[in-house]
Amino acid sequence: MKTITVKHPTGSYPIHLGEDALSQTGRLLAELGYSGRCAVLTNEIVGRHYAAPLCDSLSQAGFTPTRIDLPDGEQYKTLDTVASAYPHLVEAKLDRRSPIIALGGGVLGDTAGYVAASFLRGVPLVQIPTTLLAMVDSSVGGKTGVDLPQGKNLVGAFKQPEMVIVDPNVLQTLPDAEIKAGLAEVVKHGIIDSPELFEALETSNQPTATTTSIPSPQSPAPILHSSFSILHSPTWLLHEAIMVKVRVVQEDPFEQGRRAVLNLGHTFGHAFEQVSSYQIRHGEGVAMGTACAARLAARLGYCDDQTTERIIGLLDRLHMPSQPPDYPAADIMAAMSTDKKRQGNSLRFILPRAIGDVDIFKDIPPADVKAVLA
Ligand SMILES: NC(=O)c1ccc[n+]([C@@H]2O[C@H](COP(=O)([O-])OP(=O)(O)OC[C@H]3O[C@@H](n4cnc5c(N)ncnc54)[C@H](O)[C@@H]3O)[C@@H](O)[C@H]2O)c1
Ligand SMILES: [Zn+2]
Known part of the structure; x- marks a missing residue:
């Protein structure tokens, strides 16, 4: 098992990454000095597969876990769901030292993270991400929260976890569409700060339409998904992708500046x-x-044509869409100008200078954006 240490303004936490890491959770949590009661927040789908092995691991290490299921889906990433969890935590007699363990994708991690940030003014949080997106993105960096009817992620808190457990084996039950969604963020991380990760994706064997498994010494339990079969070693890939996020959030823990680079591709x-x-x-x-x-970026002369071709080539190769959708450019421009990440009146974009090097650019002429959409 690999351990990555993430530093933040008030301390640090480990990310334990490896096949079967899930079953080590109890021991690792006990080693951090915790004992007694804890709560496993999950949902029906994820819980069906992984709550039992997780609770077994906790029980074996002397914990008394209580499983609490939250409803599944972005439409339930709400304050109502957060409020529905508190009575169960009281009933389970959790105290300030009792950890909340978030077992699920980004929706669950954000919601349970906010529960942990607010219950009893904050209890310890463990993140066990079970989607590719949650592993490489949402479980690291301490951002938790929920949506309002007026917009996504409008209520929340910075809540650093005590530890993160990343077990690639849980990806075996993740639907292919979710793997692809996560892979888009992995490509993004390669462009932001890891030419090695980008190259590994470029030179991996071609994804096929059918489900295949590729045996490899580093990966005794190969991931069976069609889009993920390109990955000889999911653990290596996860490590590289997570390290990009770790470097960015360590540099900018409270999202004051550099962290905006994680929005590459997101304004569009x-x-x-x-x-x-x-x-x-x-x-x-x-x-x-x-x-x-x-x-x-190529149009404005910030990167060369070859960089752009490589990025589009990789997306094509991973069977991901690389053309803008067929909607009027004026509608897309209007949608961009209401994006909450927009600052002042100017259009702000994260653009590549090269593979592994991106920057924040302000005051991009709307005519150039329109030209790219055409
Ligand atoms: N906090 C952050 O920094 C941050 C960063 C990026 C995204 N996010 C948030 O993440 C959310 C998206 O997360 P997501 O893409 O993980 O979606 P998700 O949490 O909705 O998960 C997708 C689906 O897969 C299911 N699932 C999860 N793991 C599974 C597994 N191993 N096997 C089978 N099914 C499984 C889930 O129950 C769900 O139905 C958004 O709300 C977004 O705002 C947060
Ligand atoms: Zn994203």
Whole structure:
């Protein structure tokens, strides 16, 4: 098992990454000095597969776990769901030293994280991400929270976990569409700060339409998904992708500046999701948006044509969309100008200078953005 240490303003926490890490949770939590009662927050789908092995591991290490299921889906990432969890925590007699363990994807991690940040003014939090997106993105960095009817992620708190457990084996039950959604963020991380990760994706064997498994010494239990079969060693890939996020959040723990680079492809992507009334899924929007950011960067002379071609080539090879969707450019521009990440009146974009090097660019002329959308 590999351990990555993440430093933050008030301390640090380990990310334990490896096949079967889930079954080590109890021991690792006990080693941090915790004991007694704890709560496992999960949902029906994820809990069906992984709550029992997790609770067994906790019980064997002397903990008394209580499983609490939250409803599944972005539409339930709400204050109502958060409020529904508190009475169960009281009933289970959790105290300030009792950990909350978030077992699930990004929706569950964000919601349970906010429960942990607020219950008893804050209890210890363990993140066990079970989607590719949650592993490489949402479980690291301490951002937790829920949506309001007025918009996504409008209420929340910075809540650093005590530890993060990443077990690639849990990806075996993740639907292919969710793997692809996460892979879009992995490509993004490669462009942001890891040419090695980007190259590994470029030179991996071709994904196939059918489900295959590729045996490899580093990966005794190969991931069976069609889009993920390209990965000889999911543990290596996860490590590289997580390290990008770790470097960014260590540099900017409270999202004051540099952390904006994680929005590569997202200014375009969110607009595409919005104009399609969310028929375009987040991962697809990010893939299209990353390709558009690459074209915009080349057009403005920030990167060379070859960089743009490599980015679009990789997306094509991973069977991800790289063309902007067929909606009027004016509608997409309008959607972009209501994006909450927008600052002042100027359009702000994260654009690549090279593979592994991106920057924040302000005051991009709308005419150039329009040209890229055409
Ligand atoms: N906090 C952050 O920094 C941050 C960063 C990026 C995204 N996010 C948030 O993450 C959320 C998206 O997360 P997501 O993409 O993980 O989606 P998700 O949490 O909705 O998970 C997708 C689906 O897969 C199911 N699932 C999860 N793990 C599974 C497994 N191993 N096997 C089978 N099914 C499984 C889930 O129950 C769900 O139905 C958004 O709300 C977004 O705002 C947060
Ligand atoms: Zn994203």
